[in-house]
Amino acid sequence: MSVAHSVRNILRKISTELINCGIEESRLESELILMECLEVSRSKLYTMQEYELSESHMSSANEYLHRRLHREPWPYISGHKEFYGLDIMVESGVFIPRPETELIVDTCLNIIKSMSPNHQIKIVDACTGSGAVAIAIGKQVSSAQIYATEISDSALKMAKRNLYSHGLEGRIEILKGSLLEPIESDIDILVSNPPYIPSQDIENLQPEVLHEPLAALDGGTDGLEIINELMVQASNKMSRPGTILIEFYPEQSTALKTLADQLLSPCESYIINDLYGDDRLLVLKLL
Ligand SMILES: C[S@@+](CC[C@H](N)C(=O)[O-])C[C@H]1O[C@@H](n2cnc3c(N)ncnc32)[C@H](O)[C@@H]1O
Known part of the structure; x- marks a missing residue:
């Protein structure tokens, strides 16, 4: 049985909201949001599909999503950019x-x-x-x-x-x-x-x-x-x-x-x- 706040469900939910707002690469961006909240790499995230996000994780994810829906660039939210x-x-x-x-x-x-x-x-x-x-x-x-x-x-x-x-x-x-x-x-x-x-x-x-x-x-x-x-x-x-x-x-x-x-x-x-x-x-x- 899948949990409401599982990584899998939240990734899907974030990705849908990003698409509806016209943001391209919504899958990649939803992964970035959860990687930042959970402080894990992408490969680790893939192994955590059924992991249930805590209230504090959910609150961070919602904040990051809200800022992205206002089209704030992801590097301003995460605080860094690879160069x-x-x-x-x-x-x-x-x-x-x-x-x-x-x-x-x-x-x-x-x-x-x-x-x-x-x-x-x-x-x-x-x-x-x-x-x-x-x-x-x-x-x-x-x-x-x-x-x-x-x-x-x-x-x-x-x-x-x-x-x-x-x-x-x-x-x-x-x-x-x-x-x-x-x-x-x-x-x-x-x-x-x-x-x-x-x-x-x-x-x-x-x-x-x-x-x-x-x-x-x-x-x-x-x-x-x-x-x-x-x-x-x-x-x-x-x-x-x-x-x-x-x-x-x-x-x-x-x-x-x-x-x-x-x-x-x-x-x-x-x-x-x-x-x-x-x-x-x-x-x-x-x-
Ligand atoms: C396009 S950004 C490039 C920043 C950085 N070199 C990079 O590639 O990520 C241009 C930068 O020039 C700065 N700038 C604008 N006019 C300037 C000036 N007259 N003298 C020095 N820096 C200036 C801006 O504040 C901004 O940080």
Whole structure:
């Protein structure tokens, strides 16, 4: 006989409510909710189908479901998000790192491998948010000087918490300020996932994305305002040779290359596509 509050029944109930609210991947999300309530892995959950949830488990499950039905992103509810195999803490007010941004980390690590080991590399992650990109790079590269900049106090606080939780507090410096303003010159590698969504597109984003801070999304009328300013600042602060990696909106590739030619010449540029085949990352080699 199945129990009313068994894992099996509650999974089904949560999944149905999520579907009715238009949330895709409702099965996966219902599993995440119960994994978080019961503090178990997915494989353990599968062995607990007849387990009866206690009142306190039910109360947590109902709270999490209620928040998801209000389209709050799951990482804000669970308090963390996986990025480049690392557990990154997030909360409301802090941008949630995305899988496509792992491309910045991979590309940066490949560039570092091709550089002389005798030179101490200076890397800057501008617009660091939770610190995810700087931390993922810092975990792999022990000899570089790494700086991360950010203007939002909530993000700065979270980036510092993440640095500590990954034991990188002595290796990465988090600085408050706009783009490269807090950084002195001679940057060898600049990486950035800045706000780049055109203002008029913001209202059409998924309801979950609208829970994220506007300052993390809005790139102005054409989406390029912050990137433009970043390139202007970079023109005075980068070493030559040097490399800049900037994530962008797929439609912006031609405009971005033109901007780079105007502001950072002499330079060579190419674009890397994301897993969906969309233009996603601008690589600029400053000559
Ligand atoms: C798209 S989020 C990226 C966060 C993080 N790099 C990531 O990929 O998860 C952009 C971040 O830039 C920050 N930001 C916006 N304008 C900025 C500026 N002028 N200087 C520094 N940071 C800025 C926002 O607060 C936000 O945290």
